[in-house]
Amino acid sequence: MAKPMIENNERGITINKALAWTMLVSVTGLIWWGGGTLASLQSAADxxxxxxxxxxxxxxxxxxxxxxxxxxxxxxxNSATRQDVRFDALSLSINELKQQARETNTLLRELAQRP
Known part of the structure; x- marks a missing residue:
């Protein structure tokens, strides 16, 4: 029969050497893995x-x-708006000139038709 891994005897609770080494290696590996993971997480955060x-x-x-x-x-x-205003004023002036030219032509025709 195999010897139990954990015993409760007069010295208290004892564990087998194989179990103790397994636990020690597991805890050491876990700490090593946790440290590496923490370092990689810190690097990623940076x-x-x-x-x-x-x-x-x-x-x-x-x-x-x-x-x-x-x-x-x-x-x-703003520049385009000012130019639009200028062009509108210019258009009004041209229209006034056209109207004056029409009036002048009308007067000239009337004068030319008189005997």
């Missing part, structure tokens, strides 16, 4: 933090660039 910082900086740069473009577009829109 990379993620770095990527987030770069993304934040890119967003700030893009916002500044967007604000500059928006200012330029506003200037162009």
């Amino acid at each position: 990379r993620l933090t770095s990527a987030l910082t770069e993304t934040r900086e890119m967003i700030v740069t893009e916002r500044a660039s967007s604000a500059q473009l928006e200012a330029r577009v506003r200037v162009l829109e």
Whole structure:
């Protein structure tokens, strides 16, 4: 019959050497694996933090660039509006000149038809 791995005797609870070594190796392996996992998680968190910082900086740069473009577009829109006003005034002046030319032609025809 095999000797039990854990005994309760007059010295208290005792464990077999094979079980003790198995437990020690398992706990050591678990600590080693946990440390490696923790280190890789910290490394991944550092990379993620770095990527987030770069993304934040890119967003700030893009916002500044967007604000500059928006200012330029506003200037162009204002310029276009002023040109539209000028063209409207020019169109009115041309229409007035056409009307005056018609009136002048009408008067000249009347004068030319008189004996």
